[in-house]
């Protein structure tokens with residue numbers, strides 16, 4: 001009796017782990033089938049999250065259209081994808097040069113994609129440009145460029161592909177945004193403004209196209225880990241802290257976010273936040289206690305004003 005009781009807990013834990021493992025594997029396979037044979041367009045497929053989405057969707061049997069503003073990097077990605085995947089289960093990706101700051105070319109890019117495949121099933125609006133610095137130091141030209149790349153470019157591409165989705169009564173548009181599209185933080189004026197603008201656009205569009213079976217999904221990460229991030233060695237206390245709180249320190253790995261994008265597509269989810277509890281709570285605090293929120297984000301801005309600009 002006692003031995004049975006002692007064995008009960010490990011057996012229970014083993015059973016739960018087994019069930020979780022099976023659930024994850026089934027979910028992964030199911031997600032892959034959601035993109036099989038589908039025409040999927042990814043903007044900025046060549047770096048960070050876009051590259052991981054490309055790998056995952058290619059392996060899942062999607063007919064990929066990989067967009068990027070650097071042809072050499074697109075070709076490197078193309079070779080990498082072809083070298084690892086089974087050609088009998090995958091499609092050769094189509095490469096498209098796309099610089100979202102050149103709005104006049106975006107319509108031509110949409111035409112090129114439609115001429116090639118005749119339709120688009122899933123559009124992933126991922127490309128974006130970041131800028132960090134005090135508002136008075138950011139030129140109006142840069143503010144406008146950010147709006148072109150983060151707002152006007154993606155909406156131009158979306159509007160060009162939308163009639164095809166509406167006429168076929170199917171399609172999904174995924175916007176990779178940022179939690180900064182929900183609230184503003186200091187030194188991110190142009191970036192946060194562009195993310196607020198695009199979230200507003202897609203929230204309205206979601207309601208408009210629902211009757212045509214077109215789904216609009218918004219993914220809001222807080223902080224995506226850079227490939228160049230490695231754990232520092234030497235200071236073991238800092239290393240242990242960073243190991244256990246790595247998502248706070250380095251952000252979520254692009255692979256994890258790409259898998260989440262795949263799940264969002266399969267479940268046709270409307271909005272997802274990939275964030276720790278503090279930024280998630282900040283959304284509610286901004287809504288219900290705005291003065292408290294403004295006071296908190298204003299703290300320490302004076303020191304931050306001395307940090308160098310990103311670009």
Ligand SMILES: NC(=O)c1ccc[n+]([C@@H]2O[C@H](COP(=O)([O-])OP(=O)(O)OC[C@H]3O[C@@H](n4cnc5c(N)ncnc54)[C@H](OP(=O)(O)O)[C@@H]3O)[C@@H](O)[C@H]2O)c1
Pocket residue numbers: 043044046047048049050068069098099100101102125126127128129130149176177178179220221222223224225251
């Ligand atoms: N990084 C984060 O911590 C974070 C957090 C939350 C949300 N996000 C969002 O997640 C998405 C992907 O982020 P990420 O971290 O993988 O990349 P990222 O570092 O934010 O960079 C975005 C990518 O877009 C490209 N891009 C810039 N200007 C472009 C243009 N004119 N035309 C086409 N592409 C252009 C950039 O290429 P170049 O490098 O060649 O300029 C870069 O590869 C973005 O929408 C971003 O806003 C990022």
